[in-house]
Amino acid sequence: MTGADKLSKLPPEVRERLNPFPSISPQTGIANKVKFRNPFTGEYILAEPYNRIYHEESTVFIDITKVFAQKVGARGTLIIGPKATGKTHLLAIEADYIKRRYKGKIIMVHDKEYREYVELADVRVRVEEVKGEKSIIKAICKKLNAQCSDVDALRDAISPVSERGWDAVQIIIDDIYEPLWSRREDILREIFELFRLHTVSKPPIIRTSVAIHTGEKGSRARDFFDIAKDELTMLIYSYENGEEFTQRVIENMMRGKVVLGATVIPIVTEWHFYIDEGEVEKAFKDFFSKYVATVEDPDLHNLKLEELVDESRIMQVVVEASKWGAYRVFADECNKIWLNFKGEKLRGDEVYTNVLNKYGELVKKRNEAAQTGKLHKFYKELLEDIAKKIMEVKGAQLRTTRRYRVVSDKVRWRTINYYAVNGETIVVVIPQLVTRKSGVVVERPNEVIGKIEDIHQMIPTAQIIGIVTEDVDDRGLRDALGKANYAEIKLPSPVKDSALKYFYAPLLSSAIDRAWLQYLLERYVRETPGSAITAVRVFKALR
Structure with missing residues (x-):
């Protein structure tokens, strides 16, 4: 009989006490198959129920690997889900991974003593103590022999322990059940405040990870979203296709559901809003x-x-x-x-200051446009500027042609800006932004289609590239275009403030070198050809 067979024969309450402990690849930091410690042999063996969320087709597994492999800069994770979905296990993975990687200390708020990973903690706070103090922050401070009631005071309370050789701190909170967070909304607010703890303290607080129980089968997920939606929207930052992931999480919450398994939300906060x-x-x-x-x-x-x-x-x-x-x-x-990306040598601090100034200009223009009802004009001009910059980086030259057409016995003139590559390939760029989320409409699909028809009459050889953004609904436009020589360049949504700062402002800044521009284009610009043959010819020329 194998060790796994022996383990399967144990009563459920005995198996429950055998805490899950992660097996992590030292090369990638990604969790391998989940293992329990076999009490008969002392070895770690594959075990249930947690392995059911760790198969290749699992959405949860894919999201978890992104957290560990692609967003190592995340400030922490918020893990939500019903009972027995692996929330605690994921915290165990993080605790072990971060502790080994950063050599830091752990402050842990936990529910059950018997879970083996609790032994990783340097300071332990029981959930019962949180209930007694009616505050997570107060309970942690009490363990540190300090009195405090807010995040700033907690930071001050943690700072003296740096004298004991603490290089860094991670805060882990497991497992906040719905009776606690639903009856005391200030508990949730404290959790979001903890995500804002910044590393200007010594030792730095490098990560905050929290697991929240949302009822059987996620029955309280909607309640959680109603309370936390504003904070979630502010704290969640995209990674890879993170915007789509975030939208999926929030939409499921609004329907009172959560993603199968535990829903893992990587948290990245933009500290320049809070810290000098x-x-x-x-x-x-x-x-x-x-x-x-x-x-x-x-x-x-x-x-x-x-x-x-x-x-x-x-x-x-x-x-x-x-x-x-x-x-x-x-x-x-x-x-x-x-x-x-070696690029031209530039003073980094001067470059960054220049980018911040450009970002400030864009925000000021956007706010003024919103006040005067000209937000659509702001976004249209922004996309035109970006289209020009992209084509410049790719070596295309801007040209203009002016033609007329007769409409109802009237002559109407249209000016078309286009880009020539190597004097042969002609590329027409059409800025377009149709976003229902923001209520901003730059050009509607029927207007774009009319412009494309004009272009085909005026420049029959033109390959048309549409500039669209991630939040554009262009399905109707694609259907109408049919077999036209049409392709897309997809940009991050300019409605997002973070995109303005990390994509649009650097790309429009005169201080950024060509290597950095190329990096931005490779990372953020997605080229989706509508016609494979013509698009290959165009994009081959635009390298």
Whole structure:
């Protein structure tokens, strides 16, 4: 009889006490098959019920791997779901992974003592103590022999422990059941405040991870969303196709459902809204050497901060990472970009200041346009500027032609801007933005179709490329175009403030070098051909 067979014969209450412990790939940080410790042999063996959410087709598994492999800069994760969906197990994975990676300490709010991963904690707070204090923050402070009632005071309470050799802190909260969060909404508000704890304190609080129970079969998911939707919207930041993932999570919550298994939401907060940038950069420099020194890669071992400030993209990563409290993510990401995007040498701090100024200009123009009812004009001009910049980077030249057409015995003139590549390929770019979410409509599909018909008459050889954004509903437009020589360039939604800052402002800034522009285009611009043959010809020319 195998160890797994023996384990399966144990009563459920005995199996429950055998806490799940993760098996993690040291190369990728991705969880392998979930294992329990076999009490008969002391070995770790595959076990249920958690393995059912770890198969390749599992949406949850895919989302989890993104959290660990693609968004190492996330400030933490919020895990929601019904009973027995693996929420606690995922926290165990994070606790073990982050502790090994960052060599930090753990403050853990937990429910059950017998779970093995609780032993990872350096400070333990029982959920019963939270109930008694009617506050997570007060309960943690009490364990630290301090009195405090808000996040700032908690930060001050944690700071003295740096003298005991604490290099970093992660806060883990497991498992907040619905009677606790639904009766006391301030508990949820405290959790969101904890996500805002920033690393300017010493030691830095590098991560906050929380598991919240949403009732049997997710019955209280809608209640959770009603309470937390504003905070969730502010805290969730996209990773890869994260905007679509976020939308799926929120739509399921609104219907009173959650994604099968545990729903994992990576949290990334934009700290420049809360913390002075000078403090953040100072804190980054304080901890830079310590974290880079833990990297095993010999090339990263010898990196010095002062050697990197001349590389615009590297500086961008540094400042970006420091704002998100992800000191070590810098070392992993910048080495790749250091090798691939050398570009012109520019002062990184000057570049970043220039980008911030450009971002400020865009926000000011957008706000003024909103007040005067001309928001559609702002977005149209923004997309036109971006189209021009993209074509410049790709080596195309802007030209203009003016033709007339007779409509109802009247002569109407139309001016068409187009781009010529190598004097042969002609590309016409049509900025278009139709977003129902924001209520902003730049050009409706029927208007775009009319313009395309004019173009075909005026420039029969034209290959047409439409500039669209992630939130555009262009299905009707595609159907109407049929077999036209039409292709798309898809951009991040300009309605999102983060997209304005990290895509539009850098792309429009005069201080950004060509390597950084190319990086932005490769990362954010998706080219979707409508006609394979013609699109191949165009995009081959636009390299």
